[in-house]
Amino acid sequence: MPNTLMKAALLTKPQRVEFREIPRPEPGPGQVRVQMNRVSICGSDVHLYKGDWEKRAPFPIRPGHEGMGYIDALGEGVTHLDLGQRVVIEPNFPCGHCRYCWRGQGNICPNKRITGVNEPGCFAEYSVLPAKFAWPLPEQIRDEDAVLVEPTTVGWHALQTATLRAGDTIAVIGLGAIGLLLTHTALAVGYKVLVNDRFPEKMSLAEQWGAIAIQLDTEKQVIPQLAAQLESADVVSVFECGGTVNTATMALEAAPAGAKVIIVGLAHEPVSFIPFDITRRGLSILTSIVCSHPADFSRIIELIAKGTIQPGKVISRRCQFAQLPEALARAAGGTETKIVLALA
Numbered sequence: 001m002p003n004t005l006m007k008a009a010l011l012t013k014p015q016r017v018e019f020r021e022i023p024r025p026e027p028g029p030g031q032v033r034v035q036m037n038r039v040s041i042c043g044s045d046v047h048l049y050k051g052d053w054e055k056r057a058p059f060p061i062r063p064g065h066e067g068m069g070y071i072d073a074l075g076e077g078v079t080h081l082d083l084g085q086r087v088v089i090e091p092n093f094p095c096g097h098c099r100y101c102w103r104g105q106g107n108i109c110p111n112k113r114i115t116g117v118n119e120p121g122c123f124a125e126y127s128v129l130p131a132k133f134a135w136p137l138p139e140q141i142r143d144e145d146a147v148l149v150e151p152t153t154v155g156w157h158a159l160q161t162a163t164l165r166a167g168d169t170i171a172v173i174g175l176g177a178i179g180l181l182l183t184h185t186a187l188a189v190g191y192k193v194l195v196n197d198r199f200p201e202k203m204s205l206a207e208q209w210g211a212i213a214i215q216l217d218t219e220k221q222v223i224p225q226l227a228a229q230l231e232s233a234d235v236v237s238v239f240e241c242g243g244t245v246n247t248a249t250m251a252l253e254a255a256p257a258g259a260k261v262i263i264v265g266l267a268h269e270p271v272s273f274i275p276f277d278i279t280r281r282g283l284s285i286l287t288s289i290v291c292s293h294p295a296d297f298s299r300i301i302e303l304i305a306k307g308t309i310q311p312g313k314v315i316s317r318r319c320q321f322a323q324l325p326e327a328l329a330r331a332a333g334g335t336e337t338k339i340v341l342a343l344a
């Protein structure tokens with residue numbers, strides 16, 4: 001009997017997307033197959049598209065890790081999920097048995113499998129994954145909030161890294177999807193949030209939710225202006241979400257004395273700091289990557305279900321699967337906040 005085929009998108013070289021008909025995968029023991037319904041484009045998909053991570057994730061590669069859909073086949077031994085059930089995919093699979101996993105740091109597990117990086121991604125009609133990483137969605141959650149659970153957990157994880165106290169004021173530098181979702185979530189749970197981005201439209205969006213925009217006169221030196229505003233607002237944590245040398249430098253040089261600087265953005269070039277300068281100011285530099293399994297997915301799904309947060313607010317464009325090449329090119333331009341593709 002011939003294999004059933006499915007349509008999948010492959011990056012074959014930098015900035016080249018090809019659609020192929022490939023055999024539809026079958027779920028093995030403990031796995032499920034999900035018929036993808038919506039998949040959004042992440043900053044990391046853009047890095048893959050541009051070839052920035054070619055050494056780590058060589059071409060050809062099937063990207064996509066922010067996906068939701070419906071369970072379409074159950075592997076042997078999967079009893080807690082049902083056919084037709086609506087789920088969101090948790091895309092990072094820590095091994096569960098290394099020293100980092102044992103310490104609760106599965107987010108940096110060296111054996112971690114990552115959907116869309118070293119496992120086939122969600123830009124295909126069907127995706128197979130371990131059943132415990134397919135999270136059932138409560139009925140009241142809209143598809144457009146569900147598809148953004150994963151990037152929301154990334155912002156949430158960064159917030160937890162800062163170990164804030166009730167009533168604290170924080171600053172977010174760089175309002176890509178992660179910076180915006182971190183801002184939205186922080187505001188929703190009661191923190192005061194200052195934001196800065198080079199695009200005024202992104203700051204306006206955050207202002208609509210209740211954030212305070214930091215206006216900088218770029219004709220003059222920006223660091224002293226930023227430092228003065230963070231200091232007078234009593235900011236205790238600065239989140240670097242821009243992923244550039246410039247935003248990382250801004251965060252480190254403008255953070256008030258005693259603050260934590262949480263590096264969330266993934267800049268590729270070196271950023272320098274003077275040890276005496278940061279020790280004298282008593283800064284703490286922390287990092288945050290992806291999220292903790294299973295706590296962060298569980299909490300974000302709960303916060304959406306309760307109506308506390310609506311991640312879908314960051315969506316700036318909706319496309320069909322066939323438009324993935326244009327959508328990736330557009331995402332690489334940097335002006336979109338989040339593009340979501342409909343696959344079914």
Ligand SMILES: [Zn+2]
Binds near residue numbers: 042043044065066
């Ligand atoms: Zn992502």
Ligand SMILES: [Zn+2]
Binds near residue numbers: 098111112
């Ligand atoms: Zn591990």
